Amino acid sequence: MAVFPSVDWFDEVRNVFNADDRYRGAGGGYCNCVAGLKIADHVFVLTFDGVECSAAAEGDDGTLDDVDFYLDMSAADWRDMVGNIAANGAADLHHTLNTLDLDRADGLAMSRHGDQVREDLFFRYNQTLQFFFDASALVETAFA
Amino acid sequence: MAVIVAVWREEKHDEMSEAANGTEPQLDLGWMDRTGPWDTRAEPGKYGLTIADISIGEYGEAPEVSDNLTGRPRGAAARPASYRIGAYAVRSKNEIWLDNASFLYEEALQRQWSSATDVPWHTIEPLPDDVEQAECQLATFLTEVEFVAGDVPARWVSLTTPDFYEPRQVLLAQVMDESRHMDVFRKRALANGGGLMQATGATAGFVGSIDLSRDFTEMSSRLHISGEGAVLTLFRMGELMAQNEAEKVIYRLCAQDEARHVAFGVMHLRYMSETAPERREEIHCYLDEAEGGLIGAANPVGQLTPTSESMAIILGGGKEHFDDGMNKIIAIRRRQLQEYRKRVVSAGFGERFENGRSRVAQLIEEAAA
Numbered sequence: 001m002a003v004f005p006s007v008d009w010f011d012e013v014r015n016v017f018n019a020d021d022r023y024r025g026a027g028g029g030y031c032n033c034v035a036g037l038k039i040a041d042h043v044f045v046l047t048f049d050g051v052e053c054s055a056a057a058e059g060d061d062g063t064l065d066d067v068d069f070y071l072d073m074s075a076a077d078w079r080d081m082v083g084n085i086a087a088n089g090a091a092d093l094h095h096t097l098n099t100l101d102l103d104r105a106d107g108l109a110m111s112r113h114g115d116q117v118r119e120d121l122f123f124r125y126n127q128t129l130q131f132f133f134d135a136s137a138l139v140e141t142a143f144a
Numbered sequence: 145m146a147v148i149v150a151v152w153r154e155e156k157h158d159e160m161s162e163a164a165n166g167t168e169p170q171l172d173l174g175w176m177d178r179t180g181p182w183d184t185r186a187e188p189g190k191y192g193l194t195i196a197d198i199s200i201g202e203y204g205e206a207p208e209v210s211d212n213l214t215g216r217p218r219g220a221a222a223r224p225a226s227y228r229i230g231a232y233a234v235r236s237k238n239e240i241w242l243d244n245a246s247f248l249y250e251e252a253l254q255r256q257w258s259s260a261t262d263v264p265w266h267t268i269e270p271l272p273d274d275v276e277q278a279e280c281q282l283a284t285f286l287t288e289v290e291f292v293a294g295d296v297p298a299r300w301v302s303l304t305t306p307d308f309y310e311p312r313q314v315l316l317a318q319v320m321d322e323s324r325h326m327d328v329f330r331k332r333a334l335a336n337g338g339g340l341m342q343a344t345g346a347t348a349g350f351v352g353s354i355d356l357s358r359d360f361t362e363m364s365s366r367l368h369i370s371g372e373g374a375v376l377t378l379f380r381m382g383e384l385m386a387q388n389e390a391e392k393v394i395y396r397l398c399a400q401d402e403a404r405h406v407a408f409g410v411m412h413l414r415y416m417s418e419t420a421p422e423r424r425e426e427i428h429c430y431l432d433e434a435e436g437g438l439i440g441a442a443n444p445v446g447q448l449t450p451t452s453e454s455m456a457i458i459l460g461g462g463k464e465h466f467d468d469g470m471n472k473i474i475a476i477r478r479r480q481l482q483e484y485r486k487r488v489v490s491a492g493f494g495e496r497f498e499n500g501r502s503r504v505a506q507l508i509e510e511a512a513a
Contacts, residue, residue, distance in 0.1 A: 026262040027397040029254030030191065032247075050191050051254075098383045098396055105475075116486035117410050123380060124403035126396055127255075 001140045004082055005039045009141065010046065010056035017135040018052045027127040035122075035129065036063065036070030039078045043070075046132070048125065053132060068118040069109045073100070079143050082136060090134040097130055098123075180219040195246035195310060210235040210307035218307045234304040238419040240360050242411035245310035248404055252317035255404075257397050259328035267389040268336050274463045275387065278454035281341040282385075283333035285451040287326050288343055289375070293405075294322030296355050296367060304360075314408055321401040328394055335390075344451055353433075361416055361423070362430045368409020370434030373487055376402040377480040384472065385458045406487065413491035428496055431488060435504060438484060481508045 002009040017023055031048040036059070043063050047055040064070050073081070077100070084095040093099065101108035101122075109122035122129070186198040198204075203219040215229045216222060234240050242248075271279065297315040304312050333340050354371060357363035379402055382395025417424060452473060453466075460469025485497055485504050496502040 024254075025257075027255060027257040027393075027400060029256075030251045032251075093386065093389065093392060096383060096392060096396070098380055098399070099392075102381060102384050107479075114486065114489070116483060116490045117407055119486070120376075120403045120407060123376065123399050124251075124407065126400055130396070 001142045003142050003144050005037070005042050005044060005078065005144065007044070007056050007058050009136075009139065010044060012139045013132065013136045014053045014056055016138045017132050020135065023128070023131040023135070024051045028131050029128070031125040031128040033068045033118075033121040033125055034066070036067035038064065038070055038072040040075035048128065048132075065112050067111070069111045069122045071097070071108050071122075072110060073108060081133070082141060082143075085134055085137050086141060089137045091130065097133065098126055178221040180221055191250065194250045195313070196250075199246065206237055206241070206310070207307055208237050210237075210305040212305050212307045215306055218309060230302070230305070232303060232305040234300070234308070234360050237308065238416050240300075240304055240308055240311045240412065241419075242311060242408060242415050244407075244411055245314050248408060248411075249310065249313040249317055252314065252321065252401075252404055255400060256320070257324070259324050259331060259394075262397070263328065263331075263393050264390050265331075265335060268391075269388060270337060271387055272462055274457055275461070276336060276338045277341070278457040279336070279387070279391075280333045280338040281344075281450060281454035282458065283329040284341045285344045285454075286329040287333070287340070289371075290322050290325040290329065292354060293367065293372065293375075294319050294326065296357075296363060297322075299355070300360055300363060311408075311412070318401075318405050318408070321405070325398050325401065328398070332391070332394065342450075344449070353437075361412065361427060364409045364412050365427060365430040366434050366437065368405055369413065369431070369487060369491070370437050370484065372402050372405045372409070373484050374438060374480050376406055377476060377483055381472075381476045381479075385455065387458075410487050410491045413493065417492035424493070428493065428501065431493060431496065432501070435484075435502060438481065438504075438507075478508055 002012045028051075030050060032050070033048050035046045035048065037044040037046065043059040043061060045055075045057050045059050045063055045067060046053055047057075081091065081095050081100065085091050091097075097108065109119060111119045181202045184201060184203065186193060186200055189197050206218065210232070212218070212235075213228045213230060213232060214223065214226045216226075270276075298319045301312050301315045301319070304315075306312070330340070354363060354366045357366060376399055379395045379399035382399070383392050386392040386395060413427065416427065456466050456469030456473055457463055458469065459472040460466055481504050485502075485508070488494065488496070497505055
């Protein structure tokens with residue numbers, strides 16, 4: 001059983017996501033961005049290339065300088081989101097990435113470079129990012 | 145017509161005579177000598193055979209100024225003595241170009257969706273009357289403004305030389321996107337016991353003025369930067385307004401499309417700024433006007449209008465929670481303005497926020513108060 005958050009867990013999600021053609025239609029498809037995830041003190045980086053998530057890696061705080069955007073939530077909020085997806089098969093109305101972004105005064109997605117064109121990739125590829133996290137419903141998960 | 149028939153008969157007669165003489169009629173294959181650059185072998189890359197992959201050799205070179213007035217595809221051999229077929233007003237590259245057009249086009253093709261089958265319409269359930277009426281009012285407004293967002297780029301496509309086909313392709317994809325947005329909000333209005341409400345007149349003010357633009361960059365700064373940037377924020381906030389999964393999906397997928405259109409505008413302004421700095425002051429004037437649109441009645445979170453009232457009812461959860469909804473609208477306005485400012489900075493025109501020319505910073509403070 002993969003532990004969230006860890007590179008192993010993201011790799012398992014990548015395997016599910018990359019193998020399912022349904023994620024390439026319905027508003028999914030080409031997605032080219034580097035997304036950071038800040039989960040409490042942990043930093044992970046997901047690379048999306050074409051129709052695949054090609055890599056997941058652990059980074060450090062400095063890594064976030066280079067990503068197109070990063071999603072920053074407390075460990076409890078990340079667990080709540082992943083748990084909700086596991087329970088429902090996909091995020092419910094209150095746990096989609098965009099809703100979580102809107103629920104926060106300063107947003108969920110941010111960047112250090114301040115280039116809105118790169119930050120906008122979070123919106124441009126939002127359905128793909130949602131598909132990615134929804135794919136985690138098929139990954140047996142333990143929480144650290 | 146009589147002349148043509150006569151010539152044909154004469155030629156046929158000659159062929160018959162040749163056949164009678166035992167000689168074969170010969171094909172005129174002169175067209176085989178009239179080609180663009182030959183021995184071209186574009187190869188698919190990791191994303192398939194994209195426009196970027198075929199931008200090789202002379203085929204990849206867009207001229208700084210185009211003299212192509214005949215609809216000749218870029219790189220094709222010219223046809224002598226051909227007549228003009230297009231009234232191409234946009235023939236200078238910096239008027240319409242952007243660096244990532246081919247990528248945006250391929251992305252647009254890949255990320256299309258169907259309003260008929262990709263939206264889970266079965267999740268829509270009856271709503272309280274006031275909320276359904278508000279949903280229908282908002283859907284009427286969005287259908288109305290999406291007409292403009294589709295019509296205007298289409299007109300500019302027809303005015304642009306085929307030599308700049310990459311940005312044309314992106315604009316054509318945008319027209320398809322906007323067409324889908326028009327139909328999906330119309331479908332929403334008709335899907336749950338309501339219907340279209342009174343037209344809001346939103347297209348008569350700033351939104352309508354987009355079509356009065358005399359220059360492509362003027363149009364793009366109004367449509368892509370100001371108009372669609374504001375609508376992008378609205379669509380994203382749509383997930384807060386959604387009462388069901390169908391509406392969440394509608395807003396999320398529309399926001400994706402809109403973000404692509406905004407990227408077109410920002411990247412074009414950036415290219416224009418770098419290649420035609422003498423036009424920077426002119427573009428600042430366009431942005432002055434565009435910022436007026438951000439606080440005008442055409443923006444449903446800009447002033448109190450039937451559309452903003454309907455949004456407040458949806459966001460609050462009914463007429464009795466109108467004030468709660470208005471507070472959320474003010475938060476949306478603040479985000480719109482913040483994102484607008486960052487996009488303009490990204491496009492290379494950030495000095496307007498430093499030298500007092502723009503009122504956006506003041507408006508953000510007012511929205512936060």
